[in-house]
Amino acid sequence: MAIIYCLMILGVIGFQVALILGAPWGRVTQGGQTEGPLPRSGRGVAAVSILVLVGIALGVLSADGHWPGWPSWTGWAAVVVNAVSMVLNWITPSAAERKLWGPIMTVMLGLALAVHWV
DSSP: OHHHHHHHHHHHHHHHHHHHTTOSOGGGSGGGOOSSSOOHHHHHHHHHHHHHHHHHHHHHHHHTTOTTOOOTHHHHHHHHHHHHHHHHHHHOSOHHHHHHHHHHHHHHHHHHHHHHHO
């Protein structure tokens, strides 16, 4: 489960990198307030998101007994971050963002939880 989770994280990181490089996907991220490419501040948020994504991926890997071997609470912290992200993506005012990220974040939350219970 942790490997599948991390592969999904890599996809989300790819999306964030594309946003930073100017992909015109503002309407499906960060509340959908921007048509086209994100402004500089939105690209900064995408960069910070990458750091968070790497951290939660490593937390889930650790919870599954893999490198980097962080304490088990980091896996639970990843679950909390995923749960908050999932809720935010389901309640965003952007219909396009809900349709894209709501299901993805729901699956990712399920995978993160499965690491702890399987």
